[in-house]
Amino acid sequence: MALQELTYRDALRQALIDSMRENPDVIIMGEEVGRYGGAYAVTKELIKEFGAERVIDTPISEPAIIGAAVGAAMAGLRPVAELMYVDFIGMTMDQLGNQAAKIRYMFGGQIGVPMVLRTQGGTGRSAGAQHSQSLEAYVMHTPGLRLAMPATVSDAYHLLRMALTKPDPVVFIEHKALYTMKETVDLDAEPLAWGKSAVRREGKDLVIVTYSRQLHYVMEAAKKLSADGIEATVIDLRTLNPLDFDTIREHVERAGRAMVVSESVMTAGVAAELSARITEECFDYLEDPVVRVAGEDIPISVSTALETGSVPGPQLILETARKLLGARVAA
Amino acid sequence: MTKPEAIHAAPARPNTDLPQLYRTMRRIRTFEERVGELFVRGQSAGSMLHLSIGEESAAAGFCAHMQDGDTFTTHHRGHGIFLARGADPNRMMAEIGGKEAGYCHGKGGSMHIADMGLGHLGANAIVGGGIPAIIGAGLAARHHGTGKISVAFFGDGATGQGILYESMNMAALWRLPCVFVCINNQYGMGTRIDQATANAVLHERAHAFGLVAETVDGLDVEAVAEAAERLVAGAREGRPAFLVVDCYRFYGHARKDKSPYRDATEEETGRQKDPVAFARAALLERGLADAAELDALDAQIDAEMDATIDFTVAQTEPPLSTMFRDVYAPEEPEPEPVRVRIDRILARA
Known part of the structure; x- marks a missing residue:
């Protein structure tokens, strides 16, 4: 197939359609997945093609779903069980x-x-404290569960x-702010393997490890750093379990500096685990502490100003990288 | 002792096979007694053993009407159900003892025993935890057109869990081939059912969801079997059901529980509700067996269950090398052991 412009939402929807066409045992079940078409429209009109026996509207009963x-x-x-918000996990x-x-x-x-x-x-989306969280650490903390968090349409x-x-079992956490993001993609192109991280950018000065929406903020910051003469390697984990630590190690050993960027809260979060691993495994190569840029240890507010301030953004990432590379920038 | 007048009052049951039901119950009773022995002899790996003595009629009576290919989940007190579905008592006892030869190679034990070959989707140590799986199994049975049913067995304690009601609602809404079997042994651990709910007529809850529902006296295994026959047939046709089997838990919640929350008089009365003794008396009363035949059968069962202890004691524990196996599928890498990781990190320095 040729290149096409797709949103993140449409790509997810297409993945469900293709999987359901290929495998008659794939079913979808969840709240509002059928007639309503999904709270974020990922399952829009799937019930028309696959019927109510395969696209099953459930009562509001998350544990039983x-x-x-x-x-x-x-x-x-x-089964693909849809949990409308990860906050209900x-x-x-x-x-x-x-x-x-x-x-x-x-x-x-x-x-x-x-x-x-x-x-x-x-x-x-200014959705408040019970509809805005990043709870991937709960999943990553549970052996037996795989965890995927896509950042790109592809x-x-x-x-x-x-x-x-x-x-x-795979827990697949999408980011609500990415659904309308568009990319030109070729869905027939050979994808990266499952469990392999994507090096989105290479640079000699610093490694930034991230995933999900924060990838885009990190890329934005990396572009500005480049203008300062600082070149960052950006690693998008894609799956947090399996965790591709080999790629992280390889790049951190080369650059000697690492930052971890995650939207989930700082304490005992995904960034904490990544930081600990980098520190343990790359200790001899590190010139500076591994810095975590993560969500504040607070609930998320409805106020857009407070909400935005509660999680990392391009500016915080940029400032942190500049501070970390301070001496070099000055030179 | 079982009241003789109750046996006289029991109606004729042309469709039930009382000798077979008695045999199943007697095997469960004896197996459970041997589980207790294993524990006393320090050969049980599990520190938590929950015996179903007094509840044998629920397992024997209901399972008599299940078929090969039907699936089921059980609870923490589920040995009897698994036996009634055809489990090998040696492999069961070995699993309870945490041995390699057990159904789950010693990783599951009493409360996580399972066997896909017999349709046992798993015992559960979370009260109510196994119930919603039958909704999915019911959906799968319908999707694949197998004509099979899926049954959740649980205790009265699980009626305090929301997930039961979520599951009952889904079963009724989607007309799934599912049956909920609530074995009401009157106690959730040490709390009697009337101390846990204002309405202890548990099957009324199922009516509220639109399920076929009834309560049957667990003293009479034939009554359980007859109810099961009706409800299972309906479930196969898409009429999900809820059955309460009224029993009395003869002993404590777990092996070490001396039941300080109930008095001796209550226990004595409760233990008169003995489905095994009742069935034995009924067999004799109706001339379906004589005492010598039953004694011979009992002796044969005793020998079979004694052998499970010898078998289990002779088995080995699973090798340490299996510890990291089966966290993920066999084709996936096993998790790195902590010791290996530590040595790898410190070797770098």
């Missing part, structure tokens, strides 16, 4: 953390739970397609 997906996956379906943590994540292990490898939990998170398509072929 995820629990039913667990049972469906064990019984031979490939706490409702489902028993089914996700105690059931889906542990069934293969507890049952001695007899069976896996090949389900995908599609959800979205993050700030950007990855939205390919990671979701790949998630629907994986043998283990």
Whole structure:
């Protein structure tokens, strides 16, 4: 297929369509996924092609939606359970953390739970403290769960397609502020492998590790740094489990400096884990501390000013990189 | 002791196979007694053992009407159900003992035992945790046109969990081939059902969701079997159901629980509701078996279950090398052990 301009939302939708056409066992279940077309319209009109038996509108029962997906996956379906907001993940943590994540292990490898939990998170829509969080650390902290967080339109398509072929439960967290982002993509082009991070930019002075929407802020900051004469390598993780640490190590050893940028809160978050790993594994190569640029340890406000201030943005990333590279900039 | 007049009052049950139901219940009873022995002998890996003595009729009676290919989930007190569905008692006991030869290679134990071959989608240590899986299994059965049902077995304690009601609602809404079997042994751990809810007529809740629902006296395994036959047939036709089996939990919540929350009189009365003794008396009363035949059957079951202990004691624990296996699918890399990681990091310095 030729190049086409697609939104992140359309790419996700296309991934669902292609997977459902290819595999009759793929079903979608969740709140408002059918007649309404999905709270963020990712499943718009899928019910027309695939019918209400495969695009299942559920009651507002998050624990049972995820629990039913667990049972469906064990019984031979490939369910995509949609959790409207990742903020509701706490409702489902028993089914996700105690059931889906542990069934293969507890049952001695007899069976896996090949389900995908599609959800979205993050700030950007003034949606308040219970609809704006970045809770990926909950998932990353639970062995047995895979975690994908696409930052680009191409990855939205390919990671979701790949998630629907994986043998283990995948939590797939989209970013609500990216749905309308457009890119020119060739969906037929060979994608990067699952579990492999993408080096979005290469530079000798600094490595910035990030994922999801923060990638775009990091790229914006990196462009400005380049104007200052600072060249950053930008690594987009794509999947947080599996975590491609080899790529991070390789680049950090070369540059000697690393920053981690994440929208989730600072304390005990994804950035904390990445920072600890870089510090442990690349200690001899580091010239400066690994700096975390992460969400503030506070709830998200409805006020746009407070909301924006609660999470990293291009300016904070840029300032942090300049401070880290201070001596070099001055020279 | 079982009241003889109750046996006289029991109606004729042409469709039930009482000798077989008795055998199943007696095997469960004896298996559970041996589980307790394993624990006393220090051979049980699990520190938590929940026995279903007094509840055998629910497992035997209901499972008598399940078929190959039907799936089910159980709870923390589910040994009897698995046995009634055809489990190998040796592999069960070995799993409870945390041995490699067990159903889950020693990783699951009593509360996470499962066997896909027998349709056992898993016991559960989270109260109510296994219930919603039958919704998905029911959807899958319908999607694939298998004609199979999926059954959740759980205790009265799970009626305090919201996920039960979410699941009941979905089953009724989507007319799934599902049955909810609530084994009401009167206690959620140490809290009696009337201390946990203002309306202990539990099946009324299912009516509220539009499920077919009834309560049956667990003293009489034939009554359970007859209810199961009706409800299972309906479920296969897309009429999901909810069955409460009224029982009494003879012993404490777990092996070490001496039940300080209930008195001896209550226990004595409760233990008169003994479905195994009741079935035995009914067999004799109706001339379906004589005492010598039943004694011989009992002896055979005792020997079978004694052997599970010897089998389990002789088994080995899973090798440490299996510790990192099955976190993810076999084709995926295993997690890096902490020791390996530490050595790798410190070797760099």
